[in-house]
Amino acid sequence: CRSRVVHAGGDATGKVLELDVSAMVKANPNITVLEHAFLNDVVVRDGHVAGVRLSVRDAKGGVRPRVVTAERVILATGGAGRLYPYTTNPSVATGDGLAAALRAGAQVADLEFYQFHPTAMAIGEHFLVSEAVRGEGAVLLDEHGHRFMTDIDPKAELAPRDVVARANFRTMQAQGGKPVMLDVSPMAKENPDLAEFLRHRFPTIDAYTRELGFDWSKEPIPVAPAAHYWMGGIRTDLFGRSSIPGLYAAGECARTGVQGANRLASNSLLEGMVYGYRAGLAAASDRADATWRPQDFDNSEIPGLPVCQKPMTIHTTAARDAMVRPWDRTHIENTMWRHVGVIRTGESLATAVAELGAGLAAANAEYHDGTSAAEYAQAVTEWENRNLLTVGYAAAIAANNRCESRGAHTRQDYPTHNPTIAHSIGYVMA
Numbered sequence: 001c002r003s004r005v006v007h008a009g010g011d012a013t014g015k016v017l018e019l020d021v022s023a024m025v026k027a028n029p030n031i032t033v034l035e036h037a038f039l040n041d042v043v044v045r046d047g048h049v050a051g052v053r054l055s056v057r058d059a060k061g062g063v064r065p066r067v068v069t070a071e072r073v074i075l076a077t078g079g080a081g082r083l084y085p086y087t088t089n090p091s092v093a094t095g096d097g098l099a100a101a102l103r104a105g106a107q108v109a110d111l112e113f114y115q116f117h118p119t120a121m122a123i124g125e126h127f128l129v130s131e132a133v134r135g136e137g138a139v140l141l142d143e144h145g146h147r148f149m150t151d152i153d154p155k156a157e158l159a160p161r162d163v164v165a166r167a168n169f170r171t172m173q174a175q176g177g178k179p180v181m182l183d184v185s186p187m188a189k190e191n192p193d194l195a196e197f198l199r200h201r202f203p204t205i206d207a208y209t210r211e212l213g214f215d216w217s218k219e220p221i222p223v224a225p226a227a228h229y230w231m232g233g234i235r236t237d238l239f240g241r242s243s244i245p246g247l248y249a250a251g252e253c254a255r256t257g258v259q260g261a262n263r264l265a266s267n268s269l270l271e272g273m274v275y276g277y278r279a280g281l282a283a284a285s286d287r288a289d290a291t292w293r294p295q296d297f298d299n300s301e302i303p304g305l306p307v308c309q310k311p312m313t314i315h316t317t318a319a320r321d322a323m324v325r326p327w328d329r330t331h332i333e334n335t336m337w338r339h340v341g342v343i344r345t346g347e348s349l350a351t352a353v354a355e356l357g358a359g360l361a362a363a364n365a366e367y368h369d370g371t372s373a374a375e376y377a378q379a380v381t382e383w384e385n386r387n388l389l390t391v392g393y394a395a396a397i398a399a400n401n402r403c404e405s406r407g408a409h410t411r412q413d414y415p416t417h418n419p420t421i422a423h424s425i426g427y428v429m430a
């Protein structure tokens, strides 16, 4: 029997991978690295990729637009956790590649499936408090000190991610948005010197909680569910090819389909290391007229049931109201959390579609290539907000269309599976 999950550097697998790959890239004379370059758009000519439109930071902190021509482009821009106020993702996770692919006309799928991790620190940078802490015996408490998970699932705090995330979300809603508390005191039974045990067993979390002013060996810490991993993305075949010839996608921005509706922990390694590698091979060796060969969307509950393979169209609107100003980040995050968050309803999603659509129209109307911007950093924030509105709007439409609960997508108005739609749905943006 082999472990499903591989680790490197103790609890620093991602860091080890990133440092190793960065070193390989730097050592390869065939690779030119362009630092401080923001991908604005993918250029498509006559139905084939022709390059990318970038904005490069100049020496004075201003913006220099640049077009790089290329017959093959691989997008590897990561997720979009910054759609939400609570996320474990870094600040660069703003869905830029996915938004650029949507604007270029690429097909996307499964955008309604966003995995929320149940326990991120509710304050600070929403540092992830891993499942291993609950595995060692930590329990979740509401504001009255009640251990609510035992009422919800026989596995209590060790129930699957989506179950615990929903329970935490509902408990927070019931207590006016206040975070739930993670209490590690049950571990003291087997570890009388709890502070020492925590320092040794969870060095990174221990240091971080102390930095925030908590002594978690003596008091529970506030946690909340947080956007963690997007199962959906740019639809690719199993070699990273997208629906646009010459455009490839790999990593979290891609939707290979292997994550289903609810990824298992650590399976993003698969997207990066296996499908990233395959995308690289395909981009290097595909003939100019190569096209993708996507897996069909299959119904996983009723084998043989015909499934529509054609993508649905996402329509954007023109800005009708000149008074609608482009949204700031807080506005986007709060709208997504309230309406397209851990638990959704049709009414709430319809509101999100209308509001995000108007926000996107305003952002599109104000879009500029950056040459007029005072500084690069400010321009990047505006572009990222527009991209978040683009992918958030698409996610709201996909979530509104899926009238059932499945995997990470929970509809209060449709609490069960609908076996007739046990399949992915593709979308393209008009």
Ligand SMILES: Cc1cc2nc3c(=O)[nH]c(=O)nc-3n(C[C@H](O)[C@H](O)[C@H](O)COP(=O)(O)OP(=O)(O)OC[C@H]3O[C@@H](n4cnc5c(N)ncnc54)[C@H](O)[C@@H]3O)c2cc1C
Binding pocket: 013, 014, 037, 038, 039, 040, 076, 077, 078, 079, 088, 089, 090, 092, 093, 094, 096, 097, 128, 228, 229, 250, 251, 252, 253, 265, 266, 267, 268, 269, 270, 272
């Ligand atoms: C706290 C945390 C813990 C995790 N733990 C695990 C784990 O244990 N196991 C596991 O398998 N997965 C884990 N994951 C998930 C995994 O880390 C991610 O899915 C994975 O790192 C995504 O890799 P990526 O290469 O697709 O994107 P990223 O690593 O996010 O890289 C994207 C890159 O694209 C750049 N970029 C983005 N937009 C632009 C733009 N417009 N222009 C130019 N560049 C751009 C970014 O700067 C970044 O360098 C974890 C995630 C988090 C947040």
